[in-house]
Amino acid sequence: MARPRTPLLSRERIVVTALRLIDDEGLDALSTRRLATELSVSGPSLYNHFATKDELLDAVVDSVIGEVDLSMFGPVRAAGPAGAAGSSGALGPAGAVAAAGEAWTPWPEALRDWARSYRAALAAHPNIVPVLAQGPGRRPNALRLADAVFGHLVEAGWPRGQATRIGALMRYFVTGSALASFAAGFPADAEVYDAADYPHLGEAHRLAGHRGTVDEGAFETGLEALLDGLALRFERLAPRP
């Protein structure tokens, strides 16, 4: 067949199919040959659209990050020619509000909403989290996310150094919670938990059955604890009369 008049593949079709394969069968199931079969082409065809498998994985990861809601951090900058509506010079909340006519969300609330959306996006595709957790790299959506969080915290009054740390620690917590289910990590087989070896794990075999609620509860508890702890720190920073 050689070259068809209308291309059989596109980057988007490849990315979507790769993500589905990773979701359904795990990261190890994604081989270039298997993916090509899934797309009804031969293996090397993929190299017309991605230079390496790593570049393909990068695109898959960024498509997942793109699902994270960032609207709580203020006006979304257009992907096209930026700068026109740019509030890049804004030094505080007042500036952002004035520029966009949008309500400015207090940082704890914004952080909470964002963390939930972030976790939801990642938890929908847990098998790819180890790749994504390696950092933003040069992926546009990941950089946009980092920019939005950092910018909002600084505009809210956090010193830049602290804002960096908060961005980091929030990512630690969210990626850690999305990487794997805590509950499902404990085998459902009761015989694993010999009372002589593990005196407190007598009920651990039930965890996997309550996977959803356990993990969700742990995430929410941790998120609230983090925000409470950060609020204490923020008050110490800028004491209110």
Added chain:
Amino acid sequence: MARPRTPLLSRERIVVTALRLIDDEGLDALSTRRLATELSVSGPSLYNHFATKDELLDAVVDSVIGEVDLSMFGPVRAAGPAGAAGSSGALGPAGAVAAAGEAWTPWPEALRDWARSYRAALAAHPNIVPVLAQGPGRRPNALRLADAVFGHLVEAGWPRGQATRIGALMRYFVTGSALASFAAGFPADAEVYDAADYPHLGEAHRLAGHRGTVDEGAFETGLEALLDGLALRFERLAPRP
């Protein structure tokens, strides 16, 4: 040569060499053939000691978890015939103290010390964290860790459901922080951070250079925030007069 009179391999030698390979060259560099070469044997020899590569990886992971300090949670139960000194039935701190003659560490302090040791052990081998984060499975050291944390929290007065969530959220945070450096995830190349696209990331190219302090600072900030937030919750739970 066939079978030598003294075995060329042992599980421990294989595990140690595998971990070194993973640390030095990444998880992908660990192939059974490459590992065998490193051990001066042929590939299939490994299968006399581990049934599969996954079983080998499990052993490597558990050896890393074994480095985590659990002494702050009280007397270490002997690996041999347990039960003799067993405080398995202890319902509170007083019981543990009496049984072992050891000081009982308040839960926030114990949790802090443990989290630091946990992170240090994992951060020393970041390339294997994705494997380890999948949960304790049937690995003895991982189960021992879960047992110690949960047991201590319950003895400290946390309801069992809350204790489970705290164990989970602490693991989220620690594994997330050890999985990858936040700072190193941002390319050191300043040209990545176009001001039109990412107005707040103008200094992000400097992050990688301060990798150690940024990640350490973020971990410590997050840990203190978590503990502060949990302390608030604990007070609400059992209000002091």
Added chain:
DNA sequence: ACCTGAACACCGTTCAAGT
């Protein structure tokens, strides 16, 4: 019991060849 080489069904990637 513990090691070997040969073999099987896989990998990621390159490249010349086709339209």
Added chain:
DNA sequence: ACCTGAACACCGTTCAAGT
């Protein structure tokens, strides 16, 4: 420009053969 088959240097694992 975009697809193909053939080829290269790899994989994890099985198995019969050796001592």
